[in-house]
Amino acid sequence: MRDTVLPTFLNLAPAKQEKIIDAALGEFADKGYEPASVNVMVSASGIAKGSIYQYFKDKKGLFLYIFQYCISLVRQTLIGVKEETQEGDFFTRLEKSLLAGVDFIQRHPRVYGIYLKILFDQRVPQREELLKAVRQFAGEYLQSLVRQGQARGELRADLAVPAAIFLLDALLDRFLQAVIVPSFDVTLGLEKATPGEIRQKVGELIQLLRVGLAA
Amino acid sequence: MRDTVLPTFLNLAPAKQEKIIDAALGEFADKGYEPASVNVMVSASGIAKGSIYQYFKDKKGLFLYIFQYCISLVRQTLIGVKEETQEGDFFTRLEKSLLAGVDFIQRHPRVYGIYLKILFDQRVPQREELLKAVRQFAGEYLQSLVRQGQARGELRADLAVPAAIFLLDALLDRFLQAVIVPSFDVTLGLEKATPGEIRQKVGELIQLLRVGLAA
DNA sequence: AATTGCTATGACCAGGTGGTCACATGCTAA
DNA sequence: TTAGCATGTGACCACCTGGTCATAGCAATT
Numbered sequence: 001m002r003d004t005v006l007p008t009f010l011n012l013a014p015a016k017q018e019k020i021i022d023a024a025l026g027e028f029a030d031k032g033y034e035p036a037s038v039n040v041m042v043s044a045s046g047i048a049k050g051s052i053y054q055y056f057k058d059k060k061g062l063f064l065y066i067f068q069y070c071i072s073l074v075r076q077t078l079i080g081v082k083e084e085t086q087e088g089d090f091f092t093r094l095e096k097s098l099l100a101g102v103d104f105i106q107r108h109p110r111v112y113g114i115y116l117k118i119l120f121d122q123r124v125p126q127r128e129e130l131l132k133a134v135r136q137f138a139g140e141y142l143q144s145l146v147r148q149g150q151a152r153g154e155l156r157a158d159l160a161v162p163a164a165i166f167l168l169d170a171l172l173d174r175f176l177q178a179v180i181v182p183s184f185d186v187t188l189g190l191e192k193a194t195p196g197e198i199r200q201k202v203g204e205l206i207q208l209l210r211v212g213l214a215a
Numbered sequence: 216m217r218d219t220v221l222p223t224f225l226n227l228a229p230a231k232q233e234k235i236i237d238a239a240l241g242e243f244a245d246k247g248y249e250p251a252s253v254n255v256m257v258s259a260s261g262i263a264k265g266s267i268y269q270y271f272k273d274k275k276g277l278f279l280y281i282f283q284y285c286i287s288l289v290r291q292t293l294i295g296v297k298e299e300t301q302e303g304d305f306f307t308r309l310e311k312s313l314l315a316g317v318d319f320i321q322r323h324p325r326v327y328g329i330y331l332k333i334l335f336d337q338r339v340p341q342r343e344e345l346l347k348a349v350r351q352f353a354g355e356y357l358q359s360l361v362r363q364g365q366a367r368g369e370l371r372a373d374l375a376v377p378a379a380i381f382l383l384d385a386l387l388d389r390f391l392q393a394v395i396v397p398s399f400d401v402t403l404g405l406e407k408a409t410p411g412e413i414r415q416k417v418g419e420l421i422q423l424l425r426v427g428l429a430a
Numbered sequence: 431a432a433t434t435g436c437t438a439t440g441a442c443c444a445g446g447t448g449g450t451c452a453c454a455t456g457c458t459a460a
Numbered sequence: 461t462t463a464g465c466a467t468g469t470g471a472c473c474a475c476c477t478g479g480t481c482a483t484a485g486c487a488a489t490t
Contacts, residue, residue: 008437031338035249038478048439050480059478116335120328120396123246132398139401156426162402163419169401170389171382178381181335183347186354186384187377204378211371212427223467253448263469265450274448 004064009055020045020055024066029113033063033124060125067130070111077104078137090149091214094168095206097141101176102198109180116177142168155213164213171205219279224270235260235270239281244328248278248339275340282345285326292319293352305364306429309383310421312356316391317413324395331392357383370428379428386420 009017023044027036038059042049056062077100085096105112115134118124142165149155155164178185179198185191188201224232238259242251253274257264271277296315300308320327330349333339357380364370370379393400394413400406403416 011436031249032247032336034246035338037476039476049441049478050439051437053479054437113335120331120334121247123250128398135398135401142401160419160423163416163423165402166389166393166400167382167386167420167423170385174381174385174389183343183350185381186350186357187380201378204375205382208375208378208382209427212424226466252446254446264448264471265469266467268449269467 003057004061004068005056006054006061009065012055016047020047020052021066021069024062025069025110025114028063028066029110029117032117032121034121036063038062063125067114070114071133073108073111074104074134074137078141082141089152090145090154091206091210093145094209095202097145098172098175098202098206099199101172102179102202105176105180112176112180116181138169138173139165142172159213168209171209175202175205218272219276219283220271221269221276227270231262235262235267236281236284239277240284240325240329243278243281244325244332247332247336249336251278253277278340282329285329286348288323288326289319289349289352293356297356304367305360305369306421306425308360309424310417312360313387313390313417313421314414316387317394317417320391320395327391327395331396353384353388354380357387374428383424386424390417390420 009020012020020041023041026044027041030036036059038052039049041062042052052062056065081097081100084100085093088096118127118130121127124130146155146159146161146165146168150157150159150161174185175190178188178190179193180191182191190198190201193201224235227235235256238256241259242256245251251274253267254264256277257267267277271280292315296312299315300311303311333342333345336342339345361370361374361376361380361383365372365374365376389400390405393403393405394408395406397406405413405416408416
């Protein structure tokens with residue numbers, strides 16, 4: 001994972017760094033790794049072609065740097081969410097978490113876009129590692145939620161924990177995807193839902209889980 | 216959707232058609248639409264570069280033809296599954312359907328691969344329509360299953376149907392993805408599961424739903 | 431003023447892309 | 461045998477790709 005960003009980039013004025021990050025983030029999110037054009041990023045950030053190769057070893061290095069940037073953004077957010085939802089029962093925490101997720105992808109659609117692009121593209125450098133890093137967040141987070149829920153007696157004692165986590169993971173992920181991918185959800189109509197409607201749909205889903213999983 | 220395949224192609228000997236379809240299917244499944252190389256398909260199917268453009272208008276036309284080919288394969292299979300699972304209660308039907316899905320993607324990994332590639336790639340020709348066509352299958356199928364389950368009194372009467380369908384759709388889709396995408400599932404370990412283990416995991420999930428959704 | 435070291439630049443490179451076209455081939459009918 | 465027509469062919473086109481490199485600019489130090 002090292003040797004991606006060169007020291008030259010880190011010495012740049014922050015404003016210039018941001019402009020480059022912004023251009024690269026947009027291009028990668030739009031097209032994915034391989035079809036993304038370094039030329040486009042270069043002209044979008046108003047620097048010379050040669051310069052980008054003084055900042056990053058190659059396209060792969062640039063991509064990995066951008067991905068790390070995204071990861072740190074997610075990590076920050078997730079820590080915040082974990083704190084905010086520290087109190088409350090299992091289902092309330094779950095509901096708050098899902099709403100926080102929706103908020104995040106609406107605030108950072110390009111970060112989420114890169115994640116979606118990587119999901120099924122074998123040709124992304126170090127894809128396994130990158131995906132693992134992201135998925136681990138979700139897995140650990142849900143696991144801690146479920147464990148606490150069980151400890152507090154809010155979930156059925158005979159709950160098949162791995163299966164339940166799998167279900168929760170699938171459900172949450174798909175909900176987020178449905179918010180920004182048109183015609184992805186077959187019943188809820190999330191694509192063009194207002195914030196209020198989204199809150200309501202989240203509520204419905206959580207209620208469904210509550211009835212099914214609660215003690 | 217018309218004007219994709221030219222009559223010349225349909226006059227070809229079936230064996231030759233198959234070879235071309237096979238090469239195109241493989242390349243599109245491997246790389247997705249844009250990064251897929253027509254040159255690779257051409258040399259893989261042992262025909263001349265110029266020939267492919269006598270069979271299809273352009274790369275887009277070739278892709279749409281391949282996709283239609285996939286769709287018809289899915290449709291055939293789904294009809295079969297629907298018949299086979301005609302009898303049995305809701306959860307048994309669901310279980311059989313999921314197992315049939317696993318069987319399908321193991322039999323036709325490239326067809327499923329193309330679907331996965333399209334999911335989050337905005338730059339695929341007529342993506343909206345194509346996705347809609349596929350997702351509609353799943354939606355209608357689950358809807359008919361749930362309706363019948365309710366009519367037979369196998370599902371709780373107060374079930375929030377749209378939310379439940381959303382959940383089922385998410386769960387089934389993710390399960391299939393987890394079977395072929397390494398490090399996608401956080402808990403079940405489906406990637407390297409034997410057929411027997413997969414059956415068991417399916418059983419666990421269905422059992423979880425049974426407890427949660429049954430009347 | 432001269433030297434030094436970092437940064438900026440864009441013409442340029444080899445290689446690949448989707449797509450074309452003048453020509454060759456082979457089959458059918460006259 | 462000839463004519464006509466559908467099909468096969470690969471050199472070729474303009475364009476784009478990621479990446480390089482000789483040159484220039486610029487500031488700080490000597």
